[in-house]
Amino acid sequence: MSSSSPPESMIRSELWYRDGNIVLQAENTQFRVHWGVLAQHSSVFRDMEELPQPPDQPTIDGCPIVELSDGPKDVENLLKAMYIPAFYCQKKLPLPVIDAHIRLGRKYDCKYFFDLAVARLTAEFPAALEEFDAIHSGETSGGIEWKADFSLFHIIAVASNNNILSALPSAYYRVVQSSSLEKLFDGLERTDGTRASLDSTDLRRCVIGRQTLLHKxxxxxxxxxxxxxxxxxxxxxxxxxxxxxxxxxxxxxxxxxxxxxxxxxxxxxxxxxxxxxxxxxxxxxxxxxxxxxxxxxxxxxxxxxxxxxxxxx
CATH class of the missing domain: 1.10.40 (Ribonucleotide Reductase Protein R1; domain 1)
Structure with a gap:
């Protein structure tokens, strides 16, 4: 294997262990971690480790570089959960963390973190009225940190795209309760200037459900x-x-x-x-x-x- 230094445009994450034996690269960010840790939590990485490495694969300090198609923040959120035992002891986790653990947990078969993230999502948007009331009234605190209305669009996308269907009714209800038809169709502006919007299936469900609720x-x-x-x-x-x-x-x-x-x-x-x-x-x-x-x-x-x-x- 050839050894190489990271290009000047490449960023080394804080998750850079000197005794690590694998470098994960997500866009312009690299993470030096351990095959053993990855394999413990992910069957995909476990299988990847067993694949023969091509002789011309670039390395850093003898560590093979594996390029991922995921965003660096998503990879960081998943790796922190692997390396920090108390990560899921936090009372609330930001919505982007839950999103990353569900998407990457499914992609890389990190079942433990996937299940924990799904549990937080379904607790925040439950299938029982008593649990919905407890969350809505503040009697119990959900395990996800989200504040603005545009976050509901994000939550619906996470639940819908990953077939977490039991969370959708209460999420749909909360978004139609807080959004006008104009907001449902045009989306909501995020703090970074981009717009959050519903896909066509979720939009149709919300618009029809909104009208049905108003009548019923x-x-x-x-x-x-x-x-x-x-x-x-x-x-x-x-x-x-x-x-x-x-x-x-x-x-x-x-x-x-x-x-x-x-x-x-x-x-x-x-x-x-x-x-x-x-x-x-x-x-x-x-x-x-x-x-x-x-x-x-x-x-x-x-x-x-x-x-x-x-x-x-």
Missing amino acids: QLQAGYTLGWTRKWEFSDCISPAACGTFRENILSFYLDEKFVHIGGLLPSTHFYKWNFCPTCANHITDSIVAGRKKIWDEMPEIFGLSPWSELKNDI
Whole structure:
């Protein structure tokens, strides 16, 4: 093998171990690591190590250089998990780390990190209403660090591209709840000036699901059905409660400002000061209606029912 020095444009990562015996190169960044560590976590690298090396393969300090087609930050995120035992002990991991571990975990068969990343994603976007409520209310903290609305587009892409189907209904719901039709179609600007957007399949599901939710949430038996048809006769303050109900209905029928309220908790309406009997009826109606919406959520977005919505991973 011929030995070579890295070109001046090449960057040595902080993951550069002097006793390493393999150099991974991703674009203009090199990582000097160990075949043994790679092979321990990845069957692809384990098989690669056993392949005979061509005699003219370039090396650095006797270490063969293996060029990868992945981005350097993605490779760094995966290697840090391999080399830092406490990496997954962090309470929250940035979304790009989860993304990299899912994509590269699948590509290189790093099952351990792939499974951990998927577990964080499905915990953040769960298939159970109780878990969704706990995350949404802040009662429990998800394991992914993401802040801006454009991150939801990223999360949907990760789940959709990797067939993590159980995370899609709640992710779709959260994005249609926070995005206008204009934002869904045009995308959202990231902090670096690029735009995050949905692919055609996810966009179609979100647009159809959004319209279905707006119609369904006001139907009898669903979350806000009580605003259109009041079936209780024991109200002790008919004038005030009637006005409150009409105002809420007008709010959700306003064509200028579309509001998705299919999963709003009953506590959201406490500020209206309904009489005690009406408040109890409303709470019962919302609890039943939210469950009905949740049970139908996958189908609202054009997916299989919860009982058939399996992750193809």
